[in-house]
Amino acid sequence: MGATMSTEQLFGVDRLLNDDERAIAATVADFGTKRLRPQVAQWFEDGALPVRELALELGDLGLFGMHLDGYGCAGTSATAYGLACLEAEAVDSGLRSFISVQGSLSMFAIHRFGSDEQKEQWLPAMAKGEALGCFGLTEPDFGSNPAGMRTYARRDGDDWILSGTKMWITNAPVADVAVVWAQTGENGLGRGVRGFVVPTDTPGFSAPEIKHKMSLRASVTGEIVLADVRVPASAQLPEADGLRGPLSCLNEARFGIVFGAVGAARDCLETAIEYSGIREVFDKPLAGYQLTQAKIADMAVELGKAYLLAIQLGRIKDSGRIAPEQVSVGKLNNVREAIAIARQCRTILGANGITLEYPVIRHANNLESVLTYEGTSEMHQLMIAKALTGQDAFR
Structure with missing residues (x-):
């Protein structure tokens, strides 16, 4: 059947x-x-x-x-x-x-x-796709707290000179242009953050690739090293004022993750269902055992809930009324459930679950990165709870 x-x-x-x-x-x-x-x-x-x-x-x-x-x-x-x-x-x-x-x-x-x-x-x-971009915000010592960034931009006549290092920047080694965020020293920590559009062939700009990753291996990741990179005043993003600029960009990326995590989880579950239907254990398909069916049913329920949440947030965003905390709800829930589904599906595949012949371990490894980038689970918990309680617990 x-x-x-x-x-x-x-x-x-x-x-x-x-x-x-x-x-x-x-x-x-x-x-x-x-x-x-x-x-x-x-x-x-x-x-x-x-x-x-x-x-x-x-x-x-x-x-x-x-x-x-x-x-x-x-x-x-x-x-x-x-x-x-x-x-x-x-x-x-x-x-x-x-x-x-x-x-x-x-x-x-x-x-x-x-x-x-x-x-x-x-x-x-x-x-x-003729020009590629990257987004330089995260630094070696400042991920969850971008306000503490040490990359600095100082004026020199009509130019800006950028100095600093960014870390874990997707596409950096292959990008033609980098959107780089830097402190300018204006109005105190965080409030003086400005964005700059920097062609990657500008003297002093380099982007060494990060190797030996065990996650997101089908993706190019690098550093950005800014060694007194001189750019004209016209390189500054004129409408970006303080941390609200880069944080609003992160919110856009997080929205895509809300949906993306559902895709990874769905692929794992579909693989596990198909595999359990043809893998025989004690002379009948693995899918015919109650323990396997309980796993599949529970995962399907969580996947479906995540799917519905993503669509609901999409409709809210299309109406122009979405709040950052709502995106945090989607990112927190959907990635957390996706990685749990990937790990559970791995158990259904047994030893075959750790090979690249099947996509499950690849998704599980990738989701370890998705779990912490664009805001860790802990940061999203704090954002949601702050909205509900009115109390700031970040420090």
Whole structure:
């Protein structure tokens, strides 16, 4: 007897989507099946990604900055963008990160805070995948507390000179442009943070790649080293004032994770269901045992709840009324449940669960990074609780 429904059907998810959203999700899923899945395990094992080649293909699909308007961007709904992230991360979190850093961090920063000249110079090429961007905020000693960043920008005549180091920057070694955040010493700690659009061929800029990762291996990660990098005054993002600038960009990226984590979890669960149906133990399929069915049922319930939460947050965002704390709810819950599902699915696959022949251990490893980047679980707990209690417990 075969399965009668999927998790999406169990929760009636498809009925909540419109035709455009279904079409976008189907397009990304089809690209993932035909282009990405046949090679992603090898990319993960090699710790390498054909970035330039994939960028042009993803640009042709309209995935870079797809929820932005103008400058060659598709101007889709936030929910449609989220569904694209879901289907990308169903293949691999590193691939969704590639899309997210390009569109929701680098392009969004320029689109939201940049000058007309900056937008015209970079956004059309970035939307096509002809130019790649990265987002330099995190530092070796300052992740959860970006206000303490040590990267500094000082005025020298009409120019700015940037000095400092950024760490764990996706796309940095391959980027053409970096959005870099630095202290300027204005108005006290954190309030004087400014953003700068820095071409990566500027003298003094370097981006060594970080090797030996055990997670997000199908993604390029590096440092940014700024050795007295001189940029003109026109490099500053004119509309970014203080930490609100980079934090609003992070909120855009977190929104994509809310959906993306669902994709990784769904792929793990589908793999486990299929495997348990053909793996025989004591002369009957593993799926026929009550303990296995209990695992599958519990995971399906959590996956469905995460899916519904993502769509609800997408609708709120499309209405223009989403709050950062609401995105934190989605990031905290959906990533936490996704990694629990990945680990549980690994137990169903047994020893086969640790090989790259199946995607489960790859998703589990990747989700270890997703769990802590764009805000750790602990930071999101504190953001949610602050909104509910009115008490700031960050210090």
